[in-house]
Amino acid sequence: MKALIDGDILRYEIGYAAETGWKAITDRDEIPPFDYVKDLLDGRIAYILNATGATEYEMFLTEGQTFRDEIAITKPYKGNRIDKKPWHYYNLTAHINGAHPTTVVRGIEADDQIAIVHISSEPNATIICSRDKDLRQVPGLLYSWELGKQPSFGPVEITKTGMLSLSKGQSDSKIKGT
8 A cells, every 4th residue: 555645744744843852852942953854754754654554655745836826816825824934844845855755746735636646546555644634535545643632543444425423531522524
């Protein structure tokens, strides 16, 4: 099985995690060395492959503007998001492109391309690996890794009809679904 990994999310997640982690380790507010950042990224990829049982993988990265930027008239697409990128964002991009099997996507976002590849593949030949909740509506296998207080999700098979579940905790209940 092939893991289709959302590299866009990893560029931000690993970049910011490295900054926070380095400060916690060194107790200094400085830019972490790239070897530390690279090890975090490569470790996350290995973790994803282990959790999914995938034997191969492909990373997907968005480059440039997408069609959504052009059609967003009332408000800029993702205009509510902070534009600040982690310090090693471009270094992570170069490392992903140079050291990992990667598809660079132009005109659409990486998660759009992941869905296209996944849908056009044989059943259970690929697994979507992303924290993007939009991909929880694409039929087939999906895995979303843990981040902070957000638990992992899957690996699970998403069906066309989807699913809902209610988990009752000691202090609250949560509805999850696809």
